[in-house]
Amino acid sequence: MTSFGAARQLLPSSAIDRILPDMGQPRTVPMAMLTAAFVLLGWAAAMTVVGAWKTAVTDA
Incomplete structure (x- = not known):
């Protein structure tokens, strides 16, 4: 994880x-x-948005 630098906090x-x-x-x-x-x-919010998008694209 040290190679991520400050981004590892995300x-x-x-x-x-x-x-x-x-x-x-x-x-x-x-x-x-x-x-x-x-x-x-x-x-959690990002994964919810991705899931909703995937559902909308799959159902279309």
């Missing part, structure tokens, strides 16, 4: 890592809880 795995309990291990990507929530909501 990956859902980094956001999930922030929300999960710490377990005594250092976080791979430091991120605020609110940022993590926005990243996950953004991915």
Whole structure:
């Protein structure tokens, strides 16, 4: 994940890592809880839009 640079904060795995309990291990990507929530909501919204588009195109 180091090759992504600052863009790795946009990956859902980094956001999930922030929300999960710490377990005594250092976080791979430091991120605020609110940022993590926005990243996950953004991915969920994007996948909903893609799914709706795919459904509309398939049904057409």
